[in-house]
Amino acid sequence: MALSDGQKNRGELRIHESLDELMTDLADYVAELSEASVKERGVFAIALSGGSLIGLMGKLCEAPYNKTVDWSKWYIFWADERVVAKNHAESNYKLAKDGLLSKVPIVPSHVHSINDSVSAEEAAEDYEFVIRQFVKTRVVSVSEISDCPKFDLILLGLGPDGHIASLFPNHSALNEREEWVTFITDSPKPPPERITFTMPVINSASNVAVVVTGDSKAESVHLAIDDLGPDCPLIPARMVQPAMGKLVWFLDKLAASKLEESNLNK
Numbered sequence: 396m397a398l399s400d401g402q403k404n405r406g407e408l409r410i411h412e413s414l415d416e417l418m419t420d421l422a423d424y425v426a427e428l429s430e431a432s433v434k435e436r437g438v439f440a441i442a443l444s445g446g447s448l449i450g451l452m453g454k455l456c457e458a459p460y461n462k463t464v465d466w467s468k469w470y471i472f473w474a475d476e477r478v479v480a481k482n483h484a485e486s487n488y489k490l491a492k493d494g495l496l497s498k499v500p501i502v503p504s505h506v507h508s509i510n511d512s513v514s515a516e517e518a519a520e521d522y523e524f525v526i527r528q529f530v531k532t533r534v535v536s537v538s539e540i541s542d543c544p545k546f547d548l549i550l551l552g553l554g555p556d557g558h559i560a561s562l563f564p565n566h567s568a569l570n571e572r573e574e575w576v577t578f579i580t581d582s583p584k585p586p587p588e589r590i591t592f593t594m595p596v597i598n599s600a601s602n603v604a605v606v607v608t609g610d611s612k613a614e615s616v617h618l619a620i621d622d623l624g625p626d627c628p629l630i631p632a633r634m635v636q637p638a639m640g641k642l643v644w645f646l647d648k649l650a651a652s653k654l655e656e657s658n659l660n661k
């Protein structure tokens with residue numbers, strides 16, 4: 396694995412020779428953050444996304460992690476969710492339940508998915524309210540510099556267009572500064588109705604990891620990380636800049652293939 400500090404505050408780059416290596420490194424990373432957070436706060440508040448991310452977290456269900464991680468202290472949230480029924484094939488909840496949560500001893504009452512029986516707008520409001528209750532009791536910490544929740548870890552995937560969570564390029568949701576959770580009804584990636592953490596919440600996390608594989612993402616990775624000067628298009632992934640937290644990119648060689656040499660050789 397090649398490591399680099401990345402451009403300025405673009406985070407740490409972890410570039411992997413194979414998917415297997417990436418998956419092991421990701422499992423180690425999540426397990427280490429979980430241990431540190433449980434030691435410090437007694438709980439681990441983690442927010443998931445959908446897409447290929449969940450499959451890439453698969454090693455957490457295997458030895459040694461399935462036995463060594465303190466799953467009883469995990470509280471699960473979603474950085475974004477599609478507004479569909481929980482048993483729908485497109486549900487991020489279902490994806491995570493089938494691929495991860497049902498395979499490890501997580502406490503069912505610690506899993507906090509959206510209300511899928513209301514509109515996208517109501518689901519976003521409701522989810523923000525739920526998170527507020529956890530911030531009050533400090534299951535989710537609070538940021539020192541904003542009133543935002545400070546998740547121990549937010550895990551993101553990256554779209555070929557540069558989206559993260561359900562924050563798409565040139566969409567007004569990208570500029571939402573007041574709400575913690577917002578909604579969209581015109582997602583370019585189906586299904587159209589989604590809720591998503593807003594950029595201030597993502598950037599208030601203690602740790603943010605963006606997990607990206609495949610050559611269809613290489614251009615987005617380049618635009619998100621390389622120093623391209625003032626004319627660089629500000630894709631959503633480039634706006635991920637945790638103010639006090641740590642950003643780590645988990646890339647395979649294909650996703651990293653358009654990064655500038657200066658980033659690769661550090």
Ligand SMILES: O=C(O)[C@H](O)[C@@H](O)[C@H](O)[C@H](O)COP(=O)(O)O
Nearest residue numbers: 444445446447552553554559560
């Ligand atoms: O609900 C969603 O669609 C996701 O949360 C989304 O943000 C995803 O993470 C990216 O689109 C990458 O998805 P892939 O890794 O499958 O390309």
